[in-house]
Amino acid sequence: MRTNIALLSTLAALAALVPTAALAQDAAPAAAPPPPSEVPPAPAGAAPSNPVAETPATTAEPAPTTAAEAAPTGPTPAPGWMRIDSDFFGLQLWGGGTLPLADGIGLAMDIYTNALVPGYATSSFGEFDIGPAITAGPFVVTPMIGLQMDFAVHKAAALVPQLYVTGGPGPIYAELWFQYYNYKVFDGLSNQINSRLFVDYKLSDYIAIGPQIELNYDSVGIPNASGEAKKVYKLPIGGNIMFNNLGLNSSLLAFVGYETGEPYGLDNHLAGRLTYLHNF
Secondary structure, eight states: HHHHHHHHHHHHHHHHHHHHHHHHSOOOOOOOOOOOOGOOOOTTTTOSSOTTSSOOOOGGGOOOOHHHHSSSSOOEEEOOEEEEETTTTTTEEEEEEEEETTTEEEEEEEEESSSOOOBTTTOOOOEEEEEEEEEETTTEEEEEEEEEEEEETEEEEEEEEEEEEEEOTTEEEEEEEEEEEBBBBTOOOOOEEEEEEEEEEEEESSSSEEEEEEEEEEEEEOTTSSOOOEEEEOOOOEEEEEOOSSTEEEEEEEEEEEEOOOOOGOOOOOOEEEEEEEEO
């Protein structure tokens, strides 16, 4: 009797298992999740939305250093500039900058070279200037002192006190230059003054125009065509046009005018200057 009951129980259990196995064979097998090593890493600087807890700590790659962390520490570069001029005095190359000292005050400095000065074919001038740059409202006032050297004859040529005022309110931009070349302090024959003033009105972010006047003075005088010494030997009057934002922080300036003086006895009276200026 016990044998019959056990047999019936075994048959009942087998009957219950057969449908379950059949159902398991009909269902598609689920895709196995990828192993932790196949999970793509999260982008640098971002946490993965579903971090995989099973990934061993020893296999995780360290997060890359961000650009801000990798940037070297050091002083902020001071603003600088370079300038190229071509005019009556030949080709002139400039470069300089301003070191910040306090709020609204800096230490300006520059170097200047002149390849050729008419009448001084054997001269090759270089100059170093330094002085405070003071912000006064919309203007920057820069008094400087410079030392000019004549490399062709291996001696100092002039001591050069200078004053520059640049800037202006609203759409007005102006520049005033005054340079006093004291050649006599180094046994030169005369002293000279070079000055210029232009006032431009900004028509747009790219163009500004306005009048310009310049004056060149020699304490002894420069002979004109008649042989008469003229102390004010250059006095051009004309117009200035400035093209701004030509490339990044670059400008072109052109001055064209009429020479009312008689420099070196010339009969022609076209005066002007071409300038390229870059700030960085």
